Amino acid sequence: MKAIVSFVVPVLFATAIAEPGPLTMRRNADGPWELVRDGKPFFIRGAGGHQSLDVLVESGGNSIRTWGIDALSAKVDGKPLVERARELDITIAAGLWVAHERHGFNYSDPAQLEKQRKEIRAAVAKWKHEPAIGYWGLGNEMEGPTADGKDDRIWKELEVLAKIVKEEDPSRLVMTVIAGAARPKIEGVKNHCPSIDILGVNAYASAAVAGKAVKEAGWNKPFVLTEFGPSGHWEVAKTSWGAPIEPTSREKAAKYFSTQQIATEDSAGLFVGSYAFLWGQKQECTATWYGMFLKSGEKLPSVDAMARAWTGKWPANRCPRVEKFNCDAKGRAVKPGENVAIVLEVADPDGDKVELQWSIAAESTDRKEGGDAERAPEEKKLAMVSTGENSWSFKAPDARGDYRLFLIVRDGRGAASAENIPFQVR
Structure with a gap:
């Protein structure tokens, strides 16, 4: 022993x-x-x-x-x-x-x-x-x-x-x-x-x-x-x-x-x-x-x-899944007021109907070290235009600067997914 x-x-x-x-x-x-x-x-x-x-x-x-x-x-x-x-x-x-x-x-x-x-x-x-x-x-x-x-x-x-x-x-x-x-x-x-x-x-x-x-x-x-x-x-x-x-x-x-x-x-x-x-x-x-x-x-x-x-098991209610999120502006600069195209595919493992929430915010500038408290930039709701099945577009801000586009997908039963992309207007 x-x-x-x-x-x-x-x-x-x-x-x-x-x-x-x-x-x-x-x-x-x-x-x-x-x-x-x-x-x-x-x-x-x-x-x-x-x-x-x-x-x-x-x-x-x-x-x-x-x-x-x-x-x-x-x-x-x-x-x-x-x-x-x-x-x-x-x-x-x-x-x-x-x-x-x-x-x-x-x-x-x-x-x-x-x-x-x-x-x-x-x-x-x-x-x-x-x-x-x-x-x-x-x-x-x-x-x-x-x-x-x-x-x-x-x-x-x-x-x-x-x-x-x-x-x-x-x-x-x-x-x-x-x-x-x-x-x-x-x-x-x-x-x-x-x-x-x-x-x-x-x-x-x-x-x-x-x-x-x-x-x-x-x-x-x-x-x-x-x-x-x-x-x-x-x-x-x-x-x-x-x-x-x-x-x-x-x-x-x-x-x-x-x-x-x-x-x-x-x-x-x-x-x-x-x-x-x-x-x-x-x-x-x-x-x-x-x-x-x-x-x-x-x-x-x-x-x-x-x-x-x-x-070893999935929970009874799983989060919605973002299968595809392509955006013309991701990681690049667009012109003020330019129409930006998005292709989005979302699936819910449980077949729940999902709701999309779009918003935009300036890139955070209050960066700290080691997880210290940071001030969140203001997010504003963003109007999206459906341009076809799984395709959307939005108008870039008129003001030049660094931004993030945020997407929240909710299933209405306490589960969600969150995505964002950085882009620049210049």
Whole structure:
């Protein structure tokens, strides 16, 4: 019989009725790591965000990831997130925000360091008895999303913070999250942060091979893919004027599915689960690039893809499918007021009647780093003229500039697809 190395923690009791305790981790002496919940293996089928949790559970998900401590008390379906998570039996990777230097924090300033340490300690002390918290997520890309990872001040301070978390709550594992699987970052955590139990990696175009990179860099504890989704707007082809070309809904769905499958099958013994990004909606480069839902609440094909990856089955109601979306203006310049032709083919897997919504917006100019909040450009409804079966046209704006044409296809039953193309008027 193979030896078992276990990290055992006590089960928490929120009431007289026992509830599942925090996650623990264990491995065979020469085998893979696994997480354990309530005495049973627990593989993370998770998503980043805390909206539409009923859809997450229906899709086969079992965990969510948050970034800051305030999210635990955010109202979800009219209740605090932790209460709703308990009802749905969802674990939370509870984020403890660790400051970034690009936001003005100085890791050489003792006063700032001490203030952050007290805030982390207070947050853990406040929430450590909450049964829905599976483990702590200490920091998100605090080394800087574009940094080389060689600043040891940050890793050494991270260890100080990890020790504080474990002093306050010895029952839970602690994860930290880095941007990408660059060797210097992984080595920074490995060499300076022995109190970190789980390494989280945010990755997009390279997400499927992040586990291999983590192992090759010498990490030998559990690994979680903490953000993955479509290729990032910094990783795709651009127009001649520098506008990123967003993947189609179908391309995104395929990327989510393939990443989950490859990461799971090629785990290298370290992989214990993942969090798809983003289970909600946000403005980042565009209003539709990373969100798996529309702002109006409809799910997008990426949700269906994760349901298939998690359960092996498609959901009962699937998103409409954009089979073809060709536009004369895609990636090029047109004249002011020019008529632009479109060929569109849409199919709904369930035979639902679909509704098309067209809009236009100026190209976003409020670009930030690392997912920081961006201001969304104003979208205006666009009048379309049908010119035949599956063919349409619209009039380009009179004002010169950079634009995006947006298309939303809804089935009227909570499912949709979203497409956009960049074009220029000059």
